[in-house]
Amino acid sequence: MPPKPSAKGAKKAAKTQKAGRTGxxxxxxxxxxxxxxxxxxxxxxxxxxxxxxxxxxxxxxxFVNDVFERIAVEASRLAQ
Incomplete structure:
Protein backbone atom coordinates (compact mmCIF):
# COMPACT_ATOMS: atom_id res chain seq x y z
CA MET A 1 0.00 0.00 0.00
CA PRO A 2 1.52 3.42 -0.97
CA PRO A 3 2.03 6.00 1.77
CA LYS A 4 -0.69 8.59 2.31
CA PRO A 5 0.15 12.10 1.13
CA SER A 6 0.43 14.61 3.93
CA ALA A 7 -1.97 17.53 4.29
CA LYS A 8 0.64 19.89 2.85
CA GLY A 9 1.09 17.69 -0.20
CA ALA A 10 -2.65 17.58 -0.81
CA LYS A 11 -2.90 21.37 -0.63
CA LYS A 12 0.04 21.76 -2.97
CA ALA A 13 -1.52 19.36 -5.48
CA ALA A 14 -4.81 21.26 -5.32
CA LYS A 15 -3.01 24.56 -5.98
CA THR A 16 -1.20 23.18 -9.02
CA GLN A 17 -4.46 21.88 -10.45
CA LYS A 18 -6.12 25.28 -10.03
CA ALA A 19 -3.21 27.10 -11.66
CA GLY A 20 -3.26 24.68 -14.58
CA ARG A 21 -6.78 25.55 -15.65
CA THR A 22 -6.93 27.71 -18.74
CA GLY A 23 -10.30 29.26 -17.90
CA PHE A 63 -0.27 63.40 -34.86
CA VAL A 64 2.55 60.97 -35.71
CA ASN A 65 0.06 58.28 -36.77
CA ASP A 66 -1.73 60.81 -38.98
CA VAL A 67 1.51 61.98 -40.61
CA PHE A 68 2.61 58.40 -41.32
CA GLU A 69 -0.82 57.59 -42.74
CA ARG A 70 -0.63 60.60 -45.08
CA ILE A 71 2.87 59.58 -46.20
CA ALA A 72 1.66 56.03 -46.90
CA VAL A 73 -1.33 57.29 -48.91
CA GLU A 74 0.86 59.64 -50.95
CA ALA A 75 3.46 56.91 -51.54
CA SER A 76 0.81 54.47 -52.75
CA ARG A 77 -0.65 57.16 -55.02
CA LEU A 78 2.79 57.89 -56.53
CA ALA A 79 3.54 54.18 -56.98
CA GLN A 80 0.51 53.66 -59.25
Missing part, protein backbone atom coordinates in the same frame (compact mmCIF):
# COMPACT_ATOMS: atom_id res chain seq x y z
CA UNK A 24 -9.03 30.82 -14.67
CA UNK A 25 -6.19 32.78 -16.27
CA UNK A 26 -6.62 36.49 -16.79
CA UNK A 27 -6.73 37.47 -20.40
CA UNK A 28 -3.92 39.77 -21.49
CA UNK A 29 -4.98 42.82 -23.39
CA UNK A 30 -3.54 43.17 -26.85
CA UNK A 31 -0.51 45.44 -26.98
CA UNK A 32 -1.23 48.84 -28.40
CA UNK A 33 1.50 50.30 -30.58
CA UNK A 34 2.54 53.78 -29.62
CA UNK A 35 5.26 56.28 -30.45
CA UNK A 36 5.28 57.68 -26.91
CA UNK A 37 8.71 56.25 -26.05
CA UNK A 38 10.29 57.84 -29.12
CA UNK A 39 8.47 61.15 -28.63
CA UNK A 40 9.70 61.24 -25.03
CA UNK A 41 13.30 60.52 -26.08
CA UNK A 42 13.27 63.35 -28.63
CA UNK A 43 11.70 65.70 -26.09
CA UNK A 44 14.49 64.94 -23.61
CA UNK A 45 17.13 65.59 -26.29
CA UNK A 46 15.61 68.98 -27.14
CA UNK A 47 14.36 70.07 -23.68
CA UNK A 48 15.91 67.89 -20.95
CA UNK A 49 14.06 69.61 -18.11
CA UNK A 50 10.59 69.50 -19.68
CA UNK A 51 7.95 66.81 -19.13
CA UNK A 52 4.81 65.92 -21.04
CA UNK A 53 1.32 65.06 -19.81
CA UNK A 54 -0.47 61.89 -20.86
CA UNK A 55 -3.06 63.93 -22.76
CA UNK A 56 -0.34 65.78 -24.68
CA UNK A 57 1.40 62.47 -25.39
CA UNK A 58 -1.86 61.08 -26.74
CA UNK A 59 -2.21 64.10 -29.04
CA UNK A 60 1.38 63.74 -30.25
CA UNK A 61 0.86 60.02 -30.85
CA UNK A 62 -2.24 60.78 -32.93
Missing amino acids: DKKRRSKRKESYSVYIYRVLKQVHPDTGVSSKAMSIMNS
Whole structure:
Protein backbone atom coordinates (compact mmCIF):
# COMPACT_ATOMS: atom_id res chain seq x y z
CA MET A 1 0.00 0.00 0.00
CA PRO A 2 1.52 3.42 -0.97
CA PRO A 3 2.03 6.00 1.77
CA LYS A 4 -0.69 8.59 2.31
CA PRO A 5 0.15 12.10 1.13
CA SER A 6 0.43 14.61 3.93
CA ALA A 7 -1.97 17.53 4.29
CA LYS A 8 0.64 19.89 2.85
CA GLY A 9 1.09 17.69 -0.20
CA ALA A 10 -2.65 17.58 -0.81
CA LYS A 11 -2.90 21.37 -0.63
CA LYS A 12 0.04 21.76 -2.97
CA ALA A 13 -1.52 19.36 -5.48
CA ALA A 14 -4.81 21.26 -5.32
CA LYS A 15 -3.01 24.56 -5.98
CA THR A 16 -1.20 23.18 -9.02
CA GLN A 17 -4.46 21.88 -10.45
CA LYS A 18 -6.12 25.28 -10.03
CA ALA A 19 -3.21 27.10 -11.66
CA GLY A 20 -3.26 24.68 -14.58
CA ARG A 21 -6.78 25.55 -15.65
CA THR A 22 -6.93 27.71 -18.74
CA GLY A 23 -10.30 29.26 -17.90
CA ASP A 24 -9.03 30.82 -14.67
CA LYS A 25 -6.19 32.78 -16.27
CA LYS A 26 -6.62 36.49 -16.79
CA ARG A 27 -6.73 37.47 -20.40
CA ARG A 28 -3.92 39.77 -21.49
CA SER A 29 -4.98 42.82 -23.39
CA LYS A 30 -3.54 43.17 -26.85
CA ARG A 31 -0.51 45.44 -26.98
CA LYS A 32 -1.23 48.84 -28.40
CA GLU A 33 1.50 50.30 -30.58
CA SER A 34 2.54 53.78 -29.62
CA TYR A 35 5.26 56.28 -30.45
CA SER A 36 5.28 57.68 -26.91
CA VAL A 37 8.71 56.25 -26.05
CA TYR A 38 10.29 57.84 -29.12
CA ILE A 39 8.47 61.15 -28.63
CA TYR A 40 9.70 61.24 -25.03
CA ARG A 41 13.30 60.52 -26.08
CA VAL A 42 13.27 63.35 -28.63
CA LEU A 43 11.70 65.70 -26.09
CA LYS A 44 14.49 64.94 -23.61
CA GLN A 45 17.13 65.59 -26.29
CA VAL A 46 15.61 68.98 -27.14
CA HIS A 47 14.36 70.07 -23.68
CA PRO A 48 15.91 67.89 -20.95
CA ASP A 49 14.06 69.61 -18.11
CA THR A 50 10.59 69.50 -19.68
CA GLY A 51 7.95 66.81 -19.13
CA VAL A 52 4.81 65.92 -21.04
CA SER A 53 1.32 65.06 -19.81
CA SER A 54 -0.47 61.89 -20.86
CA LYS A 55 -3.06 63.93 -22.76
CA ALA A 56 -0.34 65.78 -24.68
CA MET A 57 1.40 62.47 -25.39
CA SER A 58 -1.86 61.08 -26.74
CA ILE A 59 -2.21 64.10 -29.04
CA MET A 60 1.38 63.74 -30.25
CA ASN A 61 0.86 60.02 -30.85
CA SER A 62 -2.24 60.78 -32.93
CA PHE A 63 -0.27 63.40 -34.86
CA VAL A 64 2.55 60.97 -35.71
CA ASN A 65 0.06 58.28 -36.77
CA ASP A 66 -1.73 60.81 -38.98
CA VAL A 67 1.51 61.98 -40.61
CA PHE A 68 2.61 58.40 -41.32
CA GLU A 69 -0.82 57.59 -42.74
CA ARG A 70 -0.63 60.60 -45.08
CA ILE A 71 2.87 59.58 -46.20
CA ALA A 72 1.66 56.03 -46.90
CA VAL A 73 -1.33 57.29 -48.91
CA GLU A 74 0.86 59.64 -50.95
CA ALA A 75 3.46 56.91 -51.54
CA SER A 76 0.81 54.47 -52.75
CA ARG A 77 -0.65 57.16 -55.02
CA LEU A 78 2.79 57.89 -56.53
CA ALA A 79 3.54 54.18 -56.98
CA GLN A 80 0.51 53.66 -59.25
